[in-house]
Amino acid sequence: xxxxxxxxxxxxxxxxxxxxxxxxxxxxxxxxxxxxxxxxxxxxxxxxxxxxxxxxxxxxxxxxxxxxxxxxxxxxxxxxxxxxxxxxxxxxxxxxxxxxxxxxxxxxxxxxxxxxxxxxxxxxxxxxxxxxxxxxxxxxxxxxxxxxxxxxxxxxxxxxxxxxxxxxxxxxxxxxxxxxxxxxxxxxxxxxxxxxxxxxxxxxxxxxxxxxxxxxxxxxxxxxxxxxxxxxxxxxxxxxxxxxxxxxxxxxxxxxxxxxxxxxxxxxxxxxxxxxxxxxxxxxxxxxxxxxxxxxxxxxxxxxxxxxxxxxxxxxxxxxxxxxxxxxxxxxxxxxxxxxxxxxxxxxxxxxxxxxxxxxxxxxxxxxxxxxxxxxxxxxxxxxxxxxxxxxxxxxx
Numbered sequence: 001x002x003x004x005x006x007x008x009x010x011x012x013x014x015x016x017x018x019x020x021x022x023x024x025x026x027x028x029x030x031x032x033x034x035x036x037x038x039x040x041x042x043x044x045x046x047x048x049x050x051x052x053x054x055x056x057x058x059x060x061x062x063x064x065x066x067x068x069x070x071x072x073x074x075x076x077x078x079x080x081x082x083x084x085x086x087x088x089x090x091x092x093x094x095x096x097x098x099x100x101x102x103x104x105x106x107x108x109x110x111x112x113x114x115x116x117x118x119x120x121x122x123x124x125x126x127x128x129x130x131x132x133x134x135x136x137x138x139x140x141x142x143x144x145x146x147x148x149x150x151x152x153x154x155x156x157x158x159x160x161x162x163x164x165x166x167x168x169x170x171x172x173x174x175x176x177x178x179x180x181x182x183x184x185x186x187x188x189x190x191x192x193x194x195x196x197x198x199x200x201x202x203x204x205x206x207x208x209x210x211x212x213x214x215x216x217x218x219x220x221x222x223x224x225x226x227x228x229x230x231x232x233x234x235x236x237x238x239x240x241x242x243x244x245x246x247x248x249x250x251x252x253x254x255x256x257x258x259x260x261x262x263x264x265x266x267x268x269x270x271x272x273x274x275x276x277x278x279x280x281x282x283x284x285x286x287x288x289x290x291x292x293x294x295x296x297x298x299x300x301x302x303x304x305x306x307x308x309x310x311x312x313x314x315x316x317x318x319x320x321x322x323x324x325x326x327x328x329x330x331x332x333x334x335x336x337x338x339x340x341x342x343x344x345x346x347x348x349x350x351x352x353x354x355x356x357x358x359x360x361x362x363x364x365x366x367x368x369x370x371x372x373x374x375x376x377x378x379x380x381x382x383x384x385x386x387x388x389x390x391x392x393x394x395x396x397x
Contacts, residue, residue, distance in 0.1 A: 006365075007333035014363055016057070017344055019320045020185060020276040021237035024102055027057025028359050029322075029336055029345035036143030038069060038120055042078045042088035048388045050092050052356035056100035061279075061347070064108025064189055067174035068167070070121040071195070073110025075140055076379040080105065080174035086181045093182040104185045104240060104276075105178035107171055107229075111195030112156040112204060113250040115149055117142035124163060125156035126198050126205035126212060126221075132251055139377070164211065167195075168225050172232040179233050185276050186233050187240040188226060192287075193250025196222050197243075200264065201254030215260040223267055236272040244281035246307070248297060249288060257301065258311070265315045277320035279347060283307050285325030313343075320344045327351075329361070329368050350376075357392040366393045 008014075014028045050060060066072035066079040079085050089105070096103045112125035115138045131151035141148050159167070175186045190196040198204040199221040205212045211220050230236040244252075245261040254260065268275065286294040298307055313321050324347035327335065335343050352358050354371035361368055375386025 008363075008365065010337055011333035012336040013332060013346065014359075017320060019059070019240075021274050023237060024059075024184060024276075025057065026059050026102070026345070028055070028363070030058075030332065030348055030359055030362060038072070038118070038143075039082065039085075040076050040078045041085055042092055045383050045388060046078075047092045047095050050103065051095040051099060052388060053352060053358070054096040054099035054101035054103075055359050058101045058359055059345075060096060060101055060103045061187055062103065062106050064106050064194075065174065065178075067107050067109060068170040070119045070124055071109035071111075071167075071170070072119060073114040073194075074377065075118070075143075080107070080177045080181075081170065083177070086177040089178070089183070090181040097182070102184040104187045105175075105181075105183040106187045106189055106242070107174055107178075108189040109167065109171070109195035111198045113151075113193060114138070115142070115151065115154045117149065117154075123154065123156040124159050124167070125195070126159060127207055128156055128158045129204055129206060130155035132203070132253070158207070161209070161211075164221060168228050171225060172228050175229050175232045179238070185238040185240060186229060187242055187279065188229060189242050190222060191242050191244030191247055191281055193247065193252040196225070197247070197250075197252055200260050201252050202256060202260075203253040204251065205254075215256050215263050218260055219264040219267065222264060223271070226268065226272060230272055236274040237276055239272070240276045240279060241268070242279040242281075243312075245309075245312070246283040246298065246303075247281055248286055248294070255301070262311065262315070265312055269315055269317065269319065273319075275316075275319050277322055277345070278312075278316055279322045279324065280309050280312060282323055282325030283309065309343075322347050324349065329365075332362065353387075354390050355393075356390055361393055364395075366395070369393075 013030055017026050017029055019026060053060060066077060068081050072079055078088060093103055112123055114123050116123055134152045135150065137148040137150050178186050200218050205218050207213060210217060212218055226241060230239050233239055245257055284291060284294055321343055322345040323343040327346050327348060328351055332346055335346055348358060350371045351368050354369045355361055369390060372386050
């Protein structure tokens with residue numbers, strides 16, 4: 001491990017870093033028919049999953065947690081809009097803390113990336129814009145059916161100003177429940193084409209009021225929401241934010257990206273300078289397109305092939321700056337090294353599913369187990385398969 005050729009030797013991945021304005025010190029920087037059931041609670045299997053991945057001084061960020069029934073875009077996902085759900089999250093939080101780890105609750109609203117069969121309510125979005133692919137289908141069949149339905153057949157309704165304020169309050173209430181349940185902080189999902197990013201994207205936000213029509217106005221909802229959340233959780237030091245400024249997932253096709261996301265980040269740094277951390281997705285990482293296809297999108301936007309996150313790193317200055325997007329045991333070391341616009345910490349998703357002992361494997365140079373993408377999103381008959389049945393690494397003697 002001391003070899004000059006070993007990238008682990010010069011990486012900062014296992015040096016401590018402070019988030020939450022110094023309150024939390026992470027010891028390493030690598031951080032899921034008529035009246036159908038639409039409300040789910042956290043369970044023992046989830047407790048086992050998070051406990052397996054907790055480590056001394058490590059940070060876990062939960063799967064997306066809907067703050068309301070109408071925000072839940074996937075079956076089986078427990079929210080934080082009922083007291084019973086908060087009670088179910090508490091043992092999970094306690095289990096992570098028992099192993100010396102920290103855990104943030106990620107609040108997630110699906111917005112237009114949903115169908116009314118899932119929520120039993122009209123689908124809420126910045127504007128009533130139908131899905132631009134008339135054939136694309138929602139991944140899950142409606143309850144008690146086996147046939148998928150097309151997004152375009154169920155276009156969203158435009159959120160009224162009153163609905164926007166109600167949605168902010170839904171997030172506030174969920175954040176307060178999260179803190180009461182013992183979570184160390186709250187992270188707002190602002191990327192991947194979900195509600196917050198739908199407001200930021202010109203193709204899904206065609207409003208002409210205070211919430212749309214220019215880069216500055218498209219930022220109004222996210223900024224209002226983040227300020228309300230900061231107050232709800234006891235200050236910005238307990239709040240984090242996730243962004244994917246160059247993403248394409250869930251029909252994110254917005255223009256003026258640098259102007260919009262740049263304004264958002266400058267206003268965040270100005271008004272909430274003490275955010276716990278910010279989390280970004282790498283520009284070239286994409287969930288649904290190949291690297292070549294993503295490159296063509298970047299070129300069509302007039303962006304240089306060398307586009308990176310340096311603009312946002314510069315804006316946030318001393319705010320802990322984390323990145324996600326395709327990191328593994330071959331490319332993570334330089335990303336937290338010195339020089340250039342590197343990152344303060346890295347976020348792992350897919351490889352943390354298949355490697356419950358991921359930090360230990362990285363630290364020791366042990367090989368990573370391959371994940372099975374087909375088991376990423378349930379529900380399944382046996383929820384442990386591809387979830388809690390991945391073994392820890394056993395070194396050969």
